[in-house]
Amino acid sequence: MATDLGLPIQTPLPAPERRMQLRPEREFVRFTRLQRALHACMIVSFISLATTGMTLKFSYTGWAVIVSHIFGGFQTAGYIHRTAAVLMFGVFSTHVYSLIQLKKKERKSWLALIFGPDSMMLNRQDLVQFIATMKWFIGRGPRPQYGRWTYWEKFDYFAVFWGIAVIGTTGLTLWFPVFFTRLLPGSFINIATIIHSDEALLATGFIFTVHFFNTHLRPEKFPMDTVVFTGHMPLAELKRDKPLEYEALVASGQLDEHMEEPQPEIVVRTIRGFAWVALGIGFSVVIWIIYAMIFAYR
Numbered sequence: 554m555a556t557d558l559g560l561p562i563q564t565p566l567p568a569p570e571r572r573m574q575l576r577p578e579r580e581f582v583r584f585t586r587l588q589r590a591l592h593a594c595m596i597v598s599f600i601s602l603a604t605t606g607m608t609l610k611f612s613y614t615g616w617a618v619i620v621s622h623i624f625g626g627f628q629t630a631g632y633i634h635r636t637a638a639v640l641m642f643g644v645f646s647t648h649v650y651s652l653i654q655l656k657k658k659e660r661k662s663w664l665a666l667i668f669g670p671d672s673m674m675l676n677r678q679d680l681v682q683f684i685a686t687m688k689w690f691i692g693r694g695p696r697p698q699y700g701r702w703t704y705w706e707k708f709d710y711f712a713v714f715w716g717i718a719v720i721g722t723t724g725l726t727l728w729f730p731v732f733f734t735r736l737l738p739g740s741f742i743n744i745a746t747i748i749h750s751d752e753a754l755l756a757t758g759f760i761f762t763v764h765f766f767n768t769h770l771r772p773e774k775f776p777m778d779t780v781v782f783t784g785h786m787p788l789a790e791l792k793r794d795k796p797l798e799y800e801a802l803v804a805s806g807q808l809d810e811h812m813e814e815p816q817p818e819i820v821v822r823t824i825r826g827f828a829w830v831a832l833g834i835g836f837s838v839v840i841w842i843i844y845a846m847i848f849a850y851r
């Protein structure tokens with residue numbers, strides 16, 4: 554058959570097949586929509602807290618004065634800091650609430666949920682894999698066979714818990730000193746400032762170097778791993794990175810349930826733009842901190 558112009562008419566493919574033709578490779582779903590959204594909000598809140606916090610901490614340096622202008626002055630930096638803290642508390646509470654919902658859905662006890670096979674809790678296997686990884690680094694053994702969560706991913710996850718406990722509680726003390734000094738001696742405000750400030754420096758340094766390296770700068774991931782943003786990873790990557798998880802899913806016949814069409818190209822590009830900005834700010838903050846510590850520390 555041909556059109557009036559003599560061109561052949563192409564029979565359109567049914568919608569699902571058309572999609573398959575455009576993007577034939579389905580991908581493994583590693584993170585749910587809520588987990589991705591919470592991680593994105595965590596990035597926004599942490600970067601806001603770190604940049605405003607460091608501007609206040611190193612306020613006597615030239616760059617802090619420049620950055621404070623971007624925020625609208627030191628006082629406004631303090632307001633942005635408090636607003637970002639509320640967002641971080643919101644992210645943390647939503648995550649804890651989602652765990653309670655998960656427990657109800659799976660009808661498990663807290664012990665079974667916390668110490669179950671796919672849990673984030675550190676266990677003996679993580680110690681074994683940590684030692685095996687150190688041996689692999691120095692060429693004394695093969696790359697360990699990792700499962701759903703590696704020991705460094707679990708460590709990063711728990712860093713948020715003690716971060717909230719230490720930085721969050723001391724931050725609230727600085728925010729509401731009158732209330733807290735009804736319960737605690739006044740000197741505690743000075744102590745809280747030191748703890749908050751130093752633990753914040755540690756957290757910022759850790760996230761923008763170790764966490765960034767582990768997730769984005771490792772040779773297998775360089776220059777960026779988008780899995781926590783898109784939620785998806787190629788199946789070949791799952792097989793190579795998390796062979797134990799892959800084998801368990803194949804053995805239980807559940808792998809297909811975890812496969813989905815890739816995200817649209819425009820979504821992936823937007824995500825990459827957001828992630829590059831976050832990485833850029835993070836690395837810049839590290840350079841600022843090193844500069845301030847070496848040349849200007851008081």
Ligand code: HEM
Nearest residue numbers: 602603606607609610631638641721724725727728750753
């Ligand atoms: C999550 C809850 C948090 C709360 C409630 C909180 C609250 C506060 C408050 C009220 C101040 C005093 C601000 C001012 O003087 O105007 C402050 C200072 C500061 N915050 Fe936070 N903050 C939190 C998290 C963080 C995080 C995650 C970081 C960095 C990673 C951070 C880094 C800092 C730094 C460096 C200072 C300046 C301390 C100094 O003067 O030496 N804060 N915070």
